[in-house]
Amino acid sequence: MRIYSIAVYLFLYVPIGIIVLFSFNAGRHASELRGLSVQWYGIALSNPFVGDAFFTSLVVALSVAILSSLMGTAAALALQRLKGTLRVLFDGMIYISVMIPGIVIGIATLVALVTVFNFLNPLLASVWSEGVKPPKLHMGYASVIAAHTLFTMSLVIILVRARIAGMDRTLIEASMDLYATPWRTFYQITLPQIYPAILAGFLLSFTFSFDDFIILPGYINFAVKIRISAHQIRRQQDTGLGIYQP
């Protein structure tokens, strides 16, 4: 069993090792290793597209993580008071948003927002006073963040709710009996107990969003930039940063 586990770890790490090895490749092609060099790191770091893409991912992932942990926790707390049809409705939506494939919801949101914007933009322009440039709704950071947040928010709700279910209710009752205000009860009793779940949700949201490129390339205006940078990265991998073989 130990040998088996070592084999699985090798399986997990050999590909990563190969990427690291080839990143030091002095040659241009992934097919052969021609001595070691750090030249590709210099090229990658000085490439504005790589830097931009990294910065974009960071900003988007951080916003997504913050938004979804705040909204997800709030919703999880509120949902435990909700009963009946509304509760079933929310539960259904939470599970659908986790279940639906990223590619489907990504494209659906793209199509929906483009359609709505195409309808709203002339309307906005006609309402706007003459001579002033009307605001134009378009795809960008906001739409990407909003799309990512749908999935990660539901994830946070599920995590926090599981934690609330396992929480010691008597502490809350004790706090109430001892005349603590609801806010104080939340701050001193509930929050410390659900904190690990919120943190886990935050980290998961960040990871999912940072690694995601399904929803990203779908967005039109924004996409141009991202697609170019993805292309650039691919070309660099072609020439040494990675191991792509045509």
Next chain:
Amino acid sequence: MKEDSKPNGWLTAALLAPTTMWFLFMLILPLIVILVFSFGERAAAGGYAGGFTFEQYANLPARLKAFQNTMTFAPIGTLLCLIVAYPLAYYLALRVDRRYKLTLLVLVIVPFWTSLLVRTYAWIFLLGGRGIPSLLEWIGFEGVRLINTPGAVLIGIVYGYLPLMVFPIFVSLEKLDKNLLEASDDLGGTPLKTFWQITLPLSMPGIATGCMLVFILLMGEFLIPAFLGGGKVFFIGNALVDLFLQSRNWPFGSAVSVTLVVIMLITISLYMRLTMRTKTSRDESLM
């Protein structure tokens, strides 16, 4: 109970407001648009033209292969992940010294933090002509072809989704009461019998969660088949990318999306009903 501890309607509504907005605009609206589009026609220049026709749905058999591939590779991939992950999760939860447990567990997740895109590139090399096949040739097996085969796609799937399977199983095995194992041992149960009658049933919640997670994500997968399947093995995800972004046939793409969502909802509710019946406590380790 005191007055202020009563459920406060306004507070509940305020806490739920942002989530409701999100569900309305980012989930329900896109789904409605897709549903409406799926009954429309393709505009001459691509995109959507209004109308009400079942033509798109009648055309679905044109993409039958993608549906068939997804519906075979997703369950097989999930099963393979389970088979590879279970012994590792078992070893980590029950056999490893407490001191190394956390480190070894973290080592399973770390690859998950690097981009799947980059890791899949690594497999293109490993399975390509100069990777494993050349090694095999050296040993004596010639002409082995790995890249662009169904096998390559399955290797990519197991590689990409293994951590998601290990984790829930580890959690349920970790919680398992070790006294039960000892009791079974004391009462003369063979190791196999102990595993079959105690360990396996008690780790069912973890198995159910892991399988569902992997299955859901596999149904929408398109990167692994695109990279390792070389156009020979394609999933619905690949068909969607093609239909929406390349050939810009939005109505047909919408019909494919709607069908995929319906298939998933049916499979998953059936699956949940099944696991709920066999296992009472499914609430633990939900994610």
